[in-house]
Amino acid sequence: MSTCGSTAPEKESGEKTAGPRRAGRPLDAAKRQVIVEAAAHLFFHDGYAATAIEQVAADAGVSKVTIYNQFGDKRALFTAAVECECEKMRGHFSLETMPAGNIRDRLTAIGEAIFAFLFRPEMMQFERRIAAETEIDPAIGAAFLEAGPWRMKQGFAAWLRHAVAGGELAIDDPELAAEQFVSMCKGMGDLECRFGAAVTPENSARRIAGAVDVFLAAYDARPQR
Amino acid sequence: MSTCGSTAPEKESGEKTAGPRRAGRPLDAAKRQVIVEAAAHLFFHDGYAATAIEQVAADAGVSKVTIYNQFGDKRALFTAAVECECEKMRGHFSLETMPAGNIRDRLTAIGEAIFAFLFRPEMMQFERRIAAETEIDPAIGAAFLEAGPWRMKQGFAAWLRHAVAGGELAIDDPELAAEQFVSMCKGMGDLECRFGAAVTPENSARRIAGAVDVFLAAYDARPQR
DNA sequence: TGATTAGTGAACGCAAGCGTTTAAATGAAC
DNA sequence: GTTCATTTAAACGCTTGCGTTCACTAATCA
Numbered sequence A, B: 001m002s003t004c005g006s007t008a009p010e011k012e013s014g015e016k017t018a019g020p021r022r023a024g025r026p027l028d029a030a031k032r033q034v035i036v037e038a039a040a041h042l043f044f045h046d047g048y049a050a051t052a053i054e055q056v057a058a059d060a061g062v063s064k065v066t067i068y069n070q071f072g073d074k075r076a077l078f079t080a081a082v083e084c085e086c087e088k089m090r091g092h093f094s095l096e097t098m099p100a101g102n103i104r105d106r107l108t109a110i111g112e113a114i115f116a117f118l119f120r121p122e123m124m125q126f127e128r129r130i131a132a133e134t135e136i137d138p139a140i141g142a143a144f145l146e147a148g149p150w151r152m153k154q155g156f157a158a159w160l161r162h163a164v165a166g167g168e169l170a171i172d173d174p175e176l177a178a179e180q181f182v183s184m185c186k187g188m189g190d191l192e193c194r195f196g197a198a199v200t201p202e203n204s205a206r207r208i209a210g211a212v213d214v215f216l217a218a219y220d221a222r223p224q225r
Numbered sequence C: 001t002g003a004t005t006a007g008t009g010a011a012c013g014c015a016a017g018c019g020t021t022t023a024a025a026t027g028a029a030c
Numbered sequence D: 001g002t003t004c005a006t007t008t009a010a011a012c013g014c015t016t017g018c019g020t021t022c023a024c025t026a027a028t029c030a
Helices: A029-046 A053-060 A064-071 A074-092 A103-118 A121-134 A138-147 A149-165 A174-186 A189-194 A201-219 B029-046 B053-060 B064-071 B074-092 B103-118 B121-134 B138-165 B174-186 B189-194 B201-219
Strands: none
Touching: A029 A053, A029 A064, A029 A074, A029 A121, A053 A064, A053 A074, A064 A074, A074 A121, A074 A138, A103 A149, A103 A174, A103 A201, A121 A138, A121 A189, A121 B121, A138 A149, A138 B189, A149 A174, A174 A201, A174 B174, A174 B201, A189 A201, A189 B138, A201 B174, A201 B201, B029 B053, B029 B064, B029 B074, B029 B121, B053 B064, B053 B074, B064 B074, B074 B121, B074 B138, B103 B138, B103 B174, B103 B201, B121 B138, B121 B189, B138 B174, B174 B201, B189 B201
16 A cells, blocks of 8 residues: 555645645545545546546545545546556566576566556556546646556666677667567557457467567577577 | 448337338438437547537537437447447558558558558547447447457458468468557557657657568568578 | 634535427428 | 428426535644
8 A cells, every 4th residue: 555645745736735834733644545545446447527526535434525625626636546546556567576587488477477467457447547538638648658658668678678788689779679579468459458358368378479489589689590 | 421320220229110111201311320420520529428419419400309319319329420430440441552562661561551540640539439438338349349450450461361372471370460560560659649648750660660670570481681 | 722724414506418398390101 | 181200499307416615523733
């Protein structure tokens, strides 16, 4: 459980501008946290429009007025939920703990890890919602790209650079190569998932194996034959 | 302008079941067509929830009651709009008219055509909407996959098989290879577009060129060196 | 202790929008 | 020409849900 929201950067829009010190009872940070958590769950499960503030209040065990007190309006609450989720995402994925082995096995493991991470139902839901809301507020989409895909791409590109330095791979443009590998792993599974078709484990395995094959055909520094 | 809707298959839900012949004034097929057209525009531009039936009626130059007469309710109208759009899509993309040249140039041309087709703003909008509504009605997503991505994949796989038969490419699994090529062409441009980031022509060109390079490294039947 | 602010629960005002109804006009079939 | 269903315009009922107000209680600062 992360602490996003409890130390939120005090935006001016709608939220009370907390000066050096205010008289009277302070805002309850714990409640704020519970509210954001409940809101995130509902927003990303049911959608923005389909989520009623009253329901968020009920789930959070809090009065509706408290929500308006803390966030100002529904959009601000949604933004806070997105920030919270992005914050969680930042910590979630890392390539540090990948197993050893030859380059082929390691790539396969990475492909599987990426796949497992991206294709979780919650992640698909989250992506769908963010995409829908990006039209209304582009900053939401930008925050997601920064926290998720771009960050991941940089991490994987760094990993590839390391393998290049070690003489295992020969890559001119690691960023591009990173995109290519991840894209091939996803293949059409991406679309199928988003549009409600079942993605079978066999298909996924085939895609990952195929991605490794093609990737190594292009970038292996010491081909087997 | 296609004629989708005017010869709709007379679903039982909400729509009048037209037997062999009914007495009185028949439903106006031309109006039905105009309504679907207007509805599609609004639904895919503003979203399902944000589209008011009254607005559809106004845009179509038709009474609201006529819409309820023809379609029954809002969801049925949306479904009709999706079917109409899918029908249009079926005719739109073909690889028949690709230019001649060596395999490298032809692949590049195909990559560019695919890219141009998929990244049109209307297409991105359409995809977003369909994804959002798939949760409510999975049949909508399935219809889209059938009419769009899967169809396209089959077409491209057939093209690849042809190139294999001609001795230009060496591919075991053309369906998988088709996915890989298209996925690499899209790269992260897909995500960036969906989440509101600008996709520069330079990046797109780089992705397509990179896709061709990697694809040929893996599948070229007669490598240059 | 007293001022100030947050939290609660209930009620309200208000706007949007779906789907229906009415009464009159239109148009196709027989 | 009669018959019957569709079309139209306007109005209505109804639901949902945002955001606010009120009276009251609880917590914190000075």
